[in-house]
Amino acid sequence: MPAPPARVLVPVDAPAPVAAQPEPEPASPTAAAPKPAPKPAAAKPQPAPPVAAQAPPAPADTRQLQTRAATSAAVERNVRDLLARSARDLGRVDYARLSADGRAQYDQSKRFTEQAQQALREKNFVFAETLADKAATLAAELLQ
Numbered sequence: 001m002p003a004p005p006a007r008v009l010v011p012v013d014a015p016a017p018v019a020a021q022p023e024p025e026p027a028s029p030t031a032a033a034p035k036p037a038p039k040p041a042a043a044k045p046q047p048a049p050p051v052a053a054q055a056p057p058a059p060a061d062t063r064q065l066q067t068r069a070a071t072s073a074a075v076e077r078n079v080r081d082l083l084a085r086s087a088r089d090l091g092r093v094d095y096a097r098l099s100a101d102g103r104a105q106y107d108q109s110k111r112f113t114e115q116a117q118q119a120l121r122e123k124n125f126v127f128a129e130t131l132a133d134k135a136a137t138l139a140a141e142l143l144q
Contacts, residue, residue, distance in 0.1 A: 075125040079116060082132035086113055089139035102142060109138035 086109060095106060112135035119128035 072123075072125050075129055076120065079120060079125065079128045079132045082129070082136045083113055083116060086132065086135040086139040089136070089143055093139070093142045098142070105138050105142055109135045109142070112138065 090106065090109060090113075093106060095103065098106060112131045116128045116131035116135060119125075119131060
């Protein structure tokens, strides 16, 4: 048995932590109007802050949640239609006259149908739709 290959670990660069800005103190109700800040006498050039310390603004989350009830009902209806079409097509096939490959295709279509029905019972609509589509396709090919 050959030795396992050497493992190469690459260090991950973690982003620099963002310093928290102090929160402004709430104004007291008895405080007078705030005084304007004094202007600096001489404008000295300020060094630019390091780029890594500035955090980019967080993108606004504009995604909307879709209700699953409407989409799942439509998908379930589609799955049931595909399963009905598959059962109808398989009912029109004479199993005894099929070749070995045809019988294997027939049996595979039956298994896909059973798995799709199980996925429907488990409310796994995406998987059920995939299986029902495969079952319907195989059954339709047997009629040709």
